Amino acid sequence: MQITILGGGGFLGRKLAQRLAREGQLGDQAITGLTLFDLNAPPPLDAPFPVRRLAGDIADPAAVQAAVPAGTGVVVHLAAVVSAQAEADFDLGLRVNLQGTLAVLQACRALATPPRVVFTSSVASFSGGQEARLEDDARQLPGNSYGAEKAMGELLLQDASRRGFVDAVNIRLPTVIIRPGRPNKAASSFVSAILREPLLGLETDLPVGEAFAVWICSPRRAVDWFLHAMTMDTKGLGLDRGINPPGRSATVGKMLSALEAVAGPEARARVRHAPDPAIEAIVGTWPASFTAERARRLLGFSEQESLEEIIEAFIADDLAATRAERGL
């Protein structure tokens, strides 16, 4: 089983690669090779199978084709520019998030056997806002360019699946917390920052109120979902390749209470209220909740841990590396 991770140098791509290296197999099949592709070459990975690390532009068809060699059985497509960046640079967003996904499809079509493609779409492809609890057949009416590009990518891969060119699973990821490293250009960056920065002993800004609810998932669970999507039986999906996985709807206040429970009131005190209407304008259109019935009941996607467990998992998995990376 040959696997490619596009965006393999990113936060989730690296976690998925590490998990594959640890397990050595996918489902009941031995992994015979892994290609990690990103704008900069992904870091080395200690694995019981050969690992290729490639640097390239996801919108360059030749570069993507090199990253999807003959015999590839699974392609995980995580490469994207994030929400605030796609909002700041419309052309960059279209190039990476739309033309990039087209290049991925064309590379997959060159394979002798249609590969499984796991594509990360996003909660940002929906509208709804704080009052929403969206059903599985909810319409995608994006209020940001990133979400629009993700919804277009879903349509493309869904149609290509119907035609038998690929066998795609489009996972609409919730906001993933807690992201390691530094704040990034995602409009949702604060949702991780209000937990991560205090754990690092740093102050951070909260741009929304404590009653603001976010549809979240943990990095561990996101990786579990990718592994499930890489191996699941897709026959029951029919035309509909879009999955709303079972995230958790949590208010900022609940997140801060969990932080206090795990790390004490001094950690919570490092979060400063600093309303930012520009951030709220973007994330305020994302639905705060989904029923996720299909993923949960029919398709076997796993549930979230508690907020306390998510914070403890960050401390166990990522806190030391984040300290080291940031020289703290």
Add this chain to the structure above:
Amino acid sequence: MQITILGGGGFLGRKLAQRLAREGQLGDQAITGLTLFDLNAPPPLDAPFPVRRLAGDIADPAAVQAAVPAGTGVVVHLAAVVSAQAEADFDLGLRVNLQGTLAVLQACRALATPPRVVFTSSVASFSGGQEARLEDDARQLPGNSYGAEKAMGELLLQDASRRGFVDAVNIRLPTVIIRPGRPNKAASSFVSAILREPLLGLETDLPVGEAFAVWICSPRRAVDWFLHAMTMDTKGLGLDRGINPPGRSATVGKMLSALEAVAGPEARARVRHAPDPAIEAIVGTWPASFTAERARRLLGFSEQESLEEIIEAFIADDLAATRAERGL
């Protein structure tokens, strides 16, 4: 007011151009120039304003930019490859229906003032089938590549409208009857053929049963809708630039009864039952009905004529030209 019609040599593009030529103005603004663009140069048009007729590839950014000159206030984007053709040639469909729409957007962004863009999407962008009566917020889950590409185009122009690059109205056209000329590669070609061919004295095949229902509109009403979309106030649309216009749900049996009422039993007898599972597989996924509440009640889109009036309008507007074109 400078206007461009992309796909201006096609059936609806020509009818819209003729209507603009007849009226000489759009709303209360005089038309100062019209550009007609198609793969082959559109036919000459007798008009009280200058008319440019250009041949070019809709996926060629330079060609499209030439068709959208400085000062263009309204672009009507009708250029597309039709459903059966996009199904037969996936790459052609993507190039024309997706990359073409991207080229249109980029040409519009080069203008000093964001133009109104009227984009024709399609009932084929929805699933639902014979039992469906879709609400205005129904999800687009296309069962064919043409519909997927149209839904992607809608997302693109909708997001570009939110950003202020264009001011788009995306009209999901029903199956338009009665198309003049010859049968074409649209899977829905038969819906016109079962009325047009008998009026020409020719036999024709009916690939579905008489109980099969289709969401239809007339060419006259489609042109009315385009004119409305070219001038309507778009402030009330919000994020949602998609319009399900008030078509009519009609069974094939009702259409044939209307044919008989207008042209006699000998006309109806020219329709042969010839089931075609390939055609039914495509059109059978298209919803047979929409509520169209928003277009009808809030946005002022006009209602359909009766089936008899639609047939009589074809006889008045298109029968002689179709006879001449086909040498009958």
